Amino acid sequence: MASIVRMPEIAANAESATLLSWEVEGGATVHAGDTLALIETDKATVDLVAEHDGTLSHILAPAGQEVAVGAAVAVLLENGESEEKAQTLLASLSAENVSIAAETPSRAEASCAQPAESLTHRQFASPLARRLAAERGIDLRGVQGSGPNGRVVKRDLPQAASQPAATAAENISAGSSVRTGANEHAAAVRDAIIRVPHSKMRKTIARRLSESKATVPHFYLDAECRAGALLTLREQINGSIDGKISINDLIVKAVACALRDLPEMNVTWAEEDMLHYRDVDVSVAVSTDKGLYTPVLRQVEKMSLTEISHTMNTLAQRARDDQLSPNEYQGGAFSISNLGMFGVSRFSAIINPPQSAILAVGAVQRVPIVVDDQLAIESVVKCTLSVDHRAIDGALAAQWLSRYTRYIEQPWAMLV
Structure with a gap:
């Protein structure tokens, strides 16, 4: 039956985690075990997987957002279920004080897609491949993946290392979706100071050691x-x-x-x-x-x-x-x-x-x-x-x- 996909408690006593990216688009057909999204805790990046075959009818949390453990992030319909089932689940979320507009899959995709990028142009890749690609300046959109369903994995990167990396302007205009890692977020340069936002892991280290x-x-x-x-x-x-x-x-x-x-x-x-x-x-x-x-x-x-x-x-x-x-x-x-x-x-x-x-x-x-x-x-x-x-x-x-x-x-x- 239709189900609400929720943010799991990946680490013990964790109150929230960051939804790094969606690996499938709203309205896509998925199979049990497929990676729906990448989730970052203070210590690891893990896959959020589909629990059953079906259609990811609505995406409720945008990429890059910190989401509370247990909060709804998507609606997953079983094969053959109608949109009315999804609407019923969305209505039930109002009891949890979650305000979500009832959207069609295409509208949900548009509202929750990553900035300036259509998910139809995303290249699926493993978390490790995404991090290595970011470190080496490799644009994953031009890499042919050899993993399941064309997913880019680590072994695909050496031969792609010679490819020219996209310029900053190209990345901004194209909305590059390469995950740069928790400590390599976009930095704003003002005068002679480079400001790099703290990663979730760095914040956690600082908090725990200060408490200690x-x-x-x-x-x-x-x-x-x-x-x-x-x-x-x-x-x-x-x-x-x-x-x-x-x-x-x-x-x-x-x-x-x-x-x-x-x-x-x-x-x-x-x-x-x-x-x-x-x-x-x-x-x-x-x-x-x-x-x-x-x-x-x-x-x-x-x-x-x-x-x-x-x-x-x-x-x-x-x-x-x-x-x-x-x-x-x-x-x-x-x-x-x-x-x-x-x-x-x-x-x-x-x-x-x-x-x-x-x-x-x-x-x-x-x-x-x-x-x-x-x-x-x-x-x-x-x-x-x-x-x-x-x-x-x-x-x-x-x-x-x-x-x-x-x-x-x-x-x-x-x-x-």
């Missing part, structure tokens, strides 16, 4: 870990396997082992109780051109180093491709932020609520230290643990950091 610093009582503990044995173990492992284990993989393993040993650290604060987690799920910060993602590795205490490496590489690539699903970046009580690859020696990180702690890891550096009353040069990695004092006391955090340091300095202990 304002409401979570942070305290910080520092440690300098001798990393010579860790580097030796890594070299030995990489000399005996096909893949490569990174320093970060070993750090993830050390964190997981320390959390396994001290489960009192594997908790989060709630207003009425403390949440204790049976599994050790660790978030790892991944920087992308869109913002910071924190994909979660599940049950890390049970994973081998090669499993950690493979899972981390997969999640990091999915984050860079803007393909993470909510269950891949939500959860866990602990995060790792490693800036060592940028040469940073030491820094403090902000806790990612509702988690209780985050470990900031600097670069492995050769420095002078005193060993057995003798001056020596050794490889050292500096780490700073940020802790939520509501959930974890100082003595417990110090025990955990000592245990973590032992695993870094005696890494063979992680493997037995």
